[in-house]
Amino acid sequence: SQTIHQWPATLVQPVGSPLSLECTVEGTSNPNLYWYRQAAGRGLQLLFYSVGIGQISSEVPQNLSASRPQDRQFILSSKKLLLSDSGFYLCAWSRVGGTEAFFGQGTRLTVV
């Protein structure tokens, strides 16, 4: 069966510090991968999605970037965090061709 791992679960970082959140999927090949940010009253905002290694589509211009160095690994990064980057970040995967997304447990990021 397929599983998705996302870490860390919580993170407190100072303004201006770098960020690296990692997500890996097991039990499937060539998944579509997603990073979302969930904010109260705003639902899930799609940040990045990827259909293959090195292929990243950005949905919202911002202080974050994403990379996919391996087939089942998706990384969300920032060189310098802003206070506005605080939020709940979710990684997800889906099968090629358009199926439902399966979510990780999320990372609560607080920038102080």
Add this chain to the structure above:
Amino acid sequence: AQSVSQHNHHVILSEAASLELGCNYSYGGTVNLFWYVQYPGQHLQLLLKYFSGDPLVKGIKGFEAEFIKSKFSFNLRKPSVQWSDTAEYFCAVNPSSYSSASKIIFGSGTRLSIRP
């Protein structure tokens, strides 16, 4: 750009009342449609999905949704809610089912509170 609208931000009902949560999307092509639920403190779970065929789909826990293509809608319904249905509900759309680029776009969510 594609978007998903959930017009009800917070719905409060008594137990046994009927539920209908609205979802409209903006995309003229083929779509896959989903409803997710997030119970307090838990991660997102799929309630039901529509890919093709019968526009009335049934999901878990007695939920159902109806796809009305002419209205670009996919409303969620339940005839009789329970206190345990208290959660946040998200509608989602995958606007390109035949390509490899499978964006999944979510609405802003509807918080459902059930009074015991």
